[in-house]
Amino acid sequence: MAMRKEASELAERSSSNPNKPHRHTLSFYSPKLSFYIFSACVTIFVILHIKALQTDQNPTSSLWSHKHQQQRVTTNTTATMAEKLRQAVTFLPLKDLRYAGPAALQGHTWFMSSMYDKQDEEGGAQYQQFPSPSSHGRLLCLKGRDNHDGSRNSYALAFPEALPHNTTLMKGLTFVSYNHYNYDNIWHGQSAVVPFVSWHIKNSCAVPDRWILYHWGEIRARMGVWLGSLMEATFSGAPRVEVFDDVEEGRPVCFEKAVVMRHNEGGMSREKRLEVFDLMRCKARLYCNVSLDEQNYKSTHSVTKRIGVTLFMRTGPRSFKNDTAVIGIFERECAKVDGCRLMVAYSNNLTFCDQVKVMSLTDILVSPHGAQLTNMFLMNRNSSVMEFFPKGWLKLAGVGQYVYHWIASWSGMRHKGAWRDPDGDTCQYGEDDRRCMSIYKHGKIGHNETYFAEWTRNVIDEVKTRKMEEAKMAIPSSNGCSCI
Missing domain, CATH: 3.40.50.360 (Flavodoxin domain)
Known part of the structure; x- marks a missing residue:
């Protein structure tokens, strides 16, 4: 009892003595600090609000900047895709050496062997056309002018916007003829051109700007005199036979529009x-x-x-x-x-x-x-x-x-x-x-x-x-x- 009473009196004396040092509990609250923080927040809010108002008053500037960035991204993406497509273009031999002997004559599959012919109507000519839905809009490209070995000449398909590097693009209509005989014999030559004339009749009498002639995949520089005269009469103009003399060796040549015949008149009906x-x-x-x-x-x-x-x-x-x-x-x-x-x-x-x-x-x-x-x-x-x-x-x-x-x-x-x-x-x-x-x-x-x-x-x-x-x-x- 006496001890508790003494402790209580001692505590009262300590608290009532202002000169005696003592410990305080830590606290973050301060009225002055709160005022400074509040003022700073108000100032930042006002500044941001003014900036927002200025941006809203000139929305075109923001949209143009965004659109410009989009266009830049799109352009870069398109350029990248075009480059990838160029690199994806693969040239294959015109004469596929996998087909030899009698197999080479069964549908002439060795010439442009990866391609399939189309036939618009029963009894019509069998042909390939570039660009077309079947080529997915791609153009025909050729490379090489060897007149002794058809396997050294090659072909590929390429999108117009992604042609191979250093490509020569030939405008107009190109007739590409394959003939397993030759163009000097008037029967063999006539047999090769019959489907082209049939295509000409069906396609509003379209006239070729040039001919490219292949014999076993080897390029030929001319038609025989009789055949050349017949084609001049039929198409109202002397046939221009292209041999790529003006094209650098190894440089690809692509064609704005090309029609390829590789079956002569085979498969055509008597009517046609x-x-x-x-x-x-x-x-x-x-x-x-x-x-x-x-x-x-x-x-x-x-x-x-x-x-x-x-x-x-x-x-x-x-x-x-x-x-x-x-x-x-x-x-x-x-x-x-x-x-x-x-x-x-x-x-x-x-x-x-x-x-x-x-x-x-x-x-x-x-x-x-x-x-x-x-x-x-x-x-x-x-x-x-x-x-x-x-x-x-x-x-x-x-x-x-x-x-x-x-x-x-x-x-x-x-x-x-x-x-x-x-x-x-x-x-x-x-x-x-x-x-x-x-x-x-x-x-x-x-x-x-x-x-x-x-x-x-x-x-x-x-x-x-x-x-x-x-x-x-x-x-x-x-x-x-x-x-x-």
Whole structure:
């Protein structure tokens, strides 16, 4: 008790003595500090509010800055994507060496082997077009001009906005032709251009600015004279064949618009081929200034009696052994028919227009098997063809010996059969050995006067009867031009 009382008195004395030091509890509160903090907050708020008001009064500046930043980002992104696309362009060999032997002829898949053809309609030409939906808007690019090894020439597809570096861009329409034969032979060359003419008819008569010609993937510098003249007549201008002479070696060339054909006329229907041959016939006659008076030679006979028989002769392989004897047979038979006129021409000394004029006067074409028979489409529709072969061709020449039978059908003519000479050079290997074809290929053709005379009489009579029937029925001629 006494101790608690003393402690209480001591505590009261300590608290009541102002001069004696003592400890204080720590505290952050101060009225003056609070005032300073409050004033600073108000000042910062006012400044920020004024700044916000100034920004709101000029919103265009802010939007332009934001848009400019977006454009800069977009531009940088586009440039980056374009560069990536350029780097992604891969050139592949035009001639794919993975396809060899017979496989190379099965759809010609070795030429631009990664691509697929399109066909707009049943019976139409098979082709590729760039740019197009199937190419996803990409352009065709080529590189190389090797004329000995097609695997050294290459192709690629590229977007217009991302062409490979140092690219040459060629404007206009480019026709790219693949041909596994050559462009000097008039049949092989004509077969290669038929689908282009079909595309031309279907596409509002579009005319190419240039041609690029490939033979087994190797670039070619020209068409043969006959084929070049036919294309000049058909497209109303001499074909410009591009060989990239002005392009630095190894530099890519891309094309604003390109059409590629690699199947020749294969797969086209007879209807579509007839359209093509009708157009080429008509344009060739216009080009060569063949008038109706020249087509239907001046004569006192009526049109139903005008029958033109043309012996289209060859020199060298597959020529007649005795031209004089053969000509004599046809002269005698033609002389027996009122209005029949015989012409004898040699294909090797006629210009293109000479051939056009001769064919326009011909109702019956008599000729040995050979490229000169390609001219048959220049006759009027329903004209007749008589074909002659040397010994050995029937067994050993393969299906190619029927090509002019096919062309007659495709161009609207009437193939009246073929005479095959049973006599000729003897082959040391035996008549059926394929090695004999090297001998028979260059053989000459004899004649059989009795057979030739009877055959000629029958064909002339058929032509005469047909002409009279057509005149009676007033059947119009199918020689009109489109694409004029």
